[in-house]
Amino acid sequence: MTRRAGQVYAHVGQAFAPQPYDVVVLGAGRMGSLAAHVLMWQRPDLKLLLLDKGGLPNEEGATILAPGLWTMLDVPEDRRAQADFTRRLIVGELSVEEGGLGTGGPHDAPTVQRDLVELLSDREDGSVSINEIAGLPADLIDSTHLSHARVHPDALTYSPAALTIRAAQSAVRAGADLMLNVEARPTPNGVYLSRLSVANTHQIIVHETHQLEAGQVIVAAGAAGPSLVEEALGLVTHHSRAYRQLPRLNVPTNERTPIIRACGLTLRPNAGGFTVIPRVHHRDPHGYAPTGGKLSGVPVGLRRETLEDILAALDALPALATEALELGRSLIDVPAAWLALPAGGWPMYQQLSERHWLLLGGEKADVVGAAVARELAAALRLTGA
Incomplete structure (x- = not known):
């Protein structure tokens, strides 16, 4: 039996009834959307919620301004398998059965060798x-x-924004829920949500709040991720950020x-x-x-x-x-955006507690980001996995 597609909550006019989720992903940028895609490909029975403060991808985030440049130059030997997997996903060499996303559509920015x-x-x-x-x-x-x-x-050059959209759409087709225009912060038992709307004077206001239970929480909020887990959970990390202009x-x-x-x-x-x-x-x-x-x-x-x-x-x-x-x-x-700087310089994931994970891309996400998101999905502790 084919599972129904998930629900997309794009604005506060769509009623949302809180329910427990197996996995909640905070951040629908490249890393978060790819992690959601892989999780739903591996475990289509999961109840997964993918969240973002803006749209898909967020116009204020680094994903939409990422250079989209893949090269094996300067990739150390221990990262080459990650880089090769990421390239195969980008160019569409991976089949759907292998967790691939296919090639971009006619309106996507082209991938060019x-x-x-x-x-x-x-x-x-x-x-x-x-x-x-x-x-x-x-x-x-x-x-x-x-x-x-x-x-x-x-x-090769490619569009990380187009890749992100395809990954999120794949997750939703497999049954994941997607909520946009929502501010989220992790809690000890899950996630606290503040759904956002825009007033007549263009001010962003909180429309409603919800407390969700979640078995696993992935914080994939880009440059804001480390400070978010430090402020919300009191966990110290050793990552940083930079403001890069293009x-x-x-x-x-x-x-x-x-x-x-x-x-x-x-x-x-x-x-x-x-x-x-x-x-x-x-x-x-x-x-x-x-x-x-x-x-x-x-x-x-x-x-x-x-x-x-x-x-x-x-x-x-x-x-x-x-x-x-x-x-x-x-x-x-x-054009400019805050860029995550993971400790060590390369995309990585970090387990923060039995329930919480931090996922960071940074400036080398173009090269190995998809592989690191896949590795996190494999490492997640899921009931019945």
């Missing part, structure tokens, strides 16, 4: 002259500063344009231009409130660290000094 090109100031082992590299946009690079390159084939460089690209690494920046071909991905330099202090600040009295949207990275690369990548770079006049003009 690309070369990743490391630009170098001088010849190194395995490098070639930059003149031998095909697909590099004209006027992007000054070859007197970056004369050689190493090519890493089989990288300026856009409007230099023409196409499906043959490679991913470029140079001067500490990664240029990811995206929607006919490049997304500029800076390094994460340090942990931001708790309570930091992002502001545009001022540069010579002129309001700007870039943080100092992002601006310094771009300034350091101007000679080698002169296109960054042109109007092709969107710097913005206010903070909202420069």
Whole structure:
């Protein structure tokens, strides 16, 4: 007998009757949605609730702004199996019987196989002259500063947001419930919910609250996850977060344009231009409130660290000094989001108690996130499993 699809609670007008759940997942971003998908694939008999404070995926979260760049470059040997599984899920090589999600739909941002090109100031082992590299946009690079390159084939670009939506939809089709526009915090016995609505003045208000019992609780709230479990449960973690901005460089690209690494920046071909991905330099202090600040009295949207990275690369990548770079006049003009920084740097899960788990992706979730979510689903202590 085929199980009925789960219920989607998208707004407070839909009545919700509290009931015990086997598993509640706090956060319907990439990591939480993938964990829900795998759990429902493994155990379609589960009563599972997937929650998110916003939409699917949350427009204020890191998932929707994740670069979506997969590469085996810099992946250590002990992470390569995780990276390979994540790639197979992304490109649709895994069958439904293997827990796959299939390929994206016609309206999804495409997954594109690309070369990743490391630009170098001088010849190194395995490098070639930059003149031998095909697909590099004209006027992007000054070859007197970056004369050689190493090519890493089989990288790809994709949409983490589209992957997240497919994973959540898969979980709902298998019987999971999905509740959006809800603020949630873990409790010793489950989860406390505050359903949210928007007033006429655009203020977010709490419409109703519920206390749910849950056998297992997965906190997959991204950068907010560690502080959430510390505040709600009194459990100390050793993870942190950073505020990363992703300026856009409007230099023409196409499906043959490679991913470029140079001067500490990664240029990811995206929607006919490049997304500029800076390094994460340090942990931001708790309570930091992002502001545009001022540069010579002129309001700007870039943080100092992002601006310094771009300034350091101007000679080698002169296109960054042109109007092709969107710097913005206010903070909202420069896409940015809080990013989780798991201790150790790689996506991970951590058991906090007999009932509670913390799941973190971070900046390397593009590469191994799906595999780590699958490993958590296998580790969860489920009655009758």
